[in-house]
Amino acid sequence: MNKKLSLLSAAVMAAMLLAPAAPAHAGLPFFGSNNQEMPSLAPMLEQTTPAVVYVSVAGSREVRQRVPDAFQQFFGRGQGEMRREQPFRGLGSGVIIDAKKGYIVTNNHVVQDASEIEIRLKDGRTFKAKKLGADPESDIALLQIDAENLAQIPLADSDKLRVGDYAIAIGNPFGLEQTVTSGIISSLGRSGLHEGFEDFIQTDAAINSGNSGGALVNLRGELIGINTAILGPNGGNVGIGFAIPANMMKNLVDQIIEFGEIRRGSLGIRGNDVNAELTKALNLKVNRGAFVGEVLPDSSAASAGLKSGDVIVSMNGNRIQSFNELRAKIATLGAGREATLGVLRDGKEQNIKVKLQEASSGQIAATQLHPMLQGATLNNSDAGVEVSALESNSAAAQIGLRQGDIITGVNRQRVSNLAELRRLLENRDGGVAALFIKRGNDQLYILIR
Template identity: 45%
Template sequence: MQAALPLQQGMPSLAPMLKQATPAVVNIAVTSKQEIQNPLLQDPFFRRFFDIPDDAPQERESQAVGSGVIVDAAKGYIITNNHVIDGADSIKVRLVDDREFDAKLIGKDPETDIAVLQIKADNLKALVLADSDKLEVGDFVVAIGSPFNLRTTVTSGIVSGLGRNGMGEGYQDFIQTDASINPGNSGGALVNLRGELVGIPSQILSRSGGNIGIGFAIPTNLAKTVMGQLTQFGSIERGRIGVGGQNLDPALAKAFGLSSSRGAVITQVVPGSPADKAGVKSEDIVLKVNGREISSFDQLRNIVGLMRVGEKVELSILRNGKPQTVNVVIGKAGAETASADGKGGGNLHPSLAGATFAPLDESSARRARADGGIQVQDVNPTSAAARAGLRPGDIILSVNRQPVKTIEQFTKLANPKTPELLLHIQRGPGALFLIIR
């Protein structure tokens, strides 16, 4: 029989770091009530025939599990994903030492998929939040969570990509990682080798529902910004500057005489908006936002949408080939635009989620030869609005055969309670009707 090899001293190990980090990662159990989708129970004849009382329960209790991370031990604040606790009737948090607490929902933001919980407990351990802007592709990271309800599971990998978006609706600036992330990891911790929090695992890319080495985490800088507003106000006040735009692809770059296709083209500036007051003009090329290079209009939208009203954003632009800097004061979203979030929020029909709408300015009306209307300012290419057939630049002339010339009229006619919308749209030189359900 071969003798066991002696243990080697000084072997590299993540164990010391994990002993410090894992107590801050918690298991979250959610209980909610769901309506029983059985059309027979809605039939009075069926109910009488089988003697089913009218007050018979038509709901069932469902349970789900996820993860969370303690970020403030003194106040008991826990960050998790909105989709982990969405619709919850009760939320319980279990610590690594098996203590269990009822959690209070402080606030949630579906558009960034962040929620903040609070528990009252002693001797909590919190993770330090790292500066996620300093992450680089190739950095080692570790994911900690409860995949498939296997508590305190640790997987390791590297940062595979940064600034990922297009995985759905909302504000996205994901860290991509090959550290194994599976159902139940959502809301947990992505840490660096110092045990500092760099991201919140949120999504996986998989056809089977399991890990294939492509997972996405919300950067801590984004999560920290959202958490600050949720703990202070209980909700998010979206920032806006009042511009529409599109990505600067190679064809557009060539047309503008540029050598690089990185950046965003401003296609519209809403009259009276913060951008208009700051001097931003249509055809400006935005290259940097607050000193950070951007490669798409979505990145510009994300950065602005996560800033607080009243803050200043610095835009590094090219105008007629000459570099300029413009400082814009962030305004309040909804002041001159309308939007929907697709989940029962916003002020428009959920099937219009992913699009923003603004009044038709005089120059656009003159070019389109339109006597008023509402312009589609921006459309997320993966959103419900895009699937419904809306495109940036569309001019909505009427809703359900009622002319619209102001945002107030449009909001009233296209509200979330309207089951079906008939939109009369002018697109370029032509026109069409769209039915939105």
């Protein structure tokens, strides 16, 4: 009898070891008996997938082509290239983050240069979208549609992610709508893939062309990242995909909503990663972090008391692994925001609070506000919205705008910044919009329809 019990116990133990472990989550029931529910992501996905949308775009972009030497006589010597407009179409994914206001987040590279943006929901409805703003350096864009009965994905705190956490990617790879793949978080704080501000989540959940702008969620259906890039020799999935953390995305979107632009934060330091050589040379007690080589005068860092030789090991309680990670977090947090830095100085760690300055005045292509402003670049100034650059023969130049003009009002309503200009242009009841312009010592009106 004892022998039989021993064999039965061994069999039960083997079955337990071989059976797949179900994550401890209400959406993944596990009973194990015949005809009963098995572990599944379906309950969570039924709530989440309606908030992931299909994005299709159309437009034209400038293409440059070298002029053959034999044709130089026709175009003029020294004219090494021709420029022409070439139409394009593209597709990607997006995530609804605010159902009431119709806000959709996607990648900037999905909608860049697009003159038409169409959103298709899981239930088949389609809507024209407008682009509220974008940040090419972080590859985030914010869209808006006018629709009812939308679903949205709640945001997770992406700073709490750990390597090994489960991750599910939802998007439209190769135009295949509503595709779901799963994996884990493979690494955090990845950078150096492209130029710009990068603090990527790395995952082995399959991400392919068309997934860009889609959702990376946890087992609770909360958004942890926006899928944006893959590392593959032929553009296909090899188990290395990258997503922009949800916290980083939210910081950027909040700035677009509030200011109509990105107000990049600046700390005012130069430095590099902490590595084994630096740790040995300076007898540091850490192997990871951001080494402060120089503190720039009149900067946020100088005002807060940072010193050259400091090692920044955390920001707002979250560990910092590299200088690039710190740079991305500071830049996307935004000007005027406060941060608490964990600093290692003389072998002791201390907290230093800093208030970030603005790296540079954010700019926006005016075509995002109105088609007749195409060709103008606008930025905020103390007096209003300044035309900081203007393309010759553009629509904006033809209606009479000049570089250096400052827009101070629309239809007799005061304009102080880009966000107010956008709001007034969007909320007018059709017809003509009269831009009140300050040009040197002169004041004038320019009408747009």
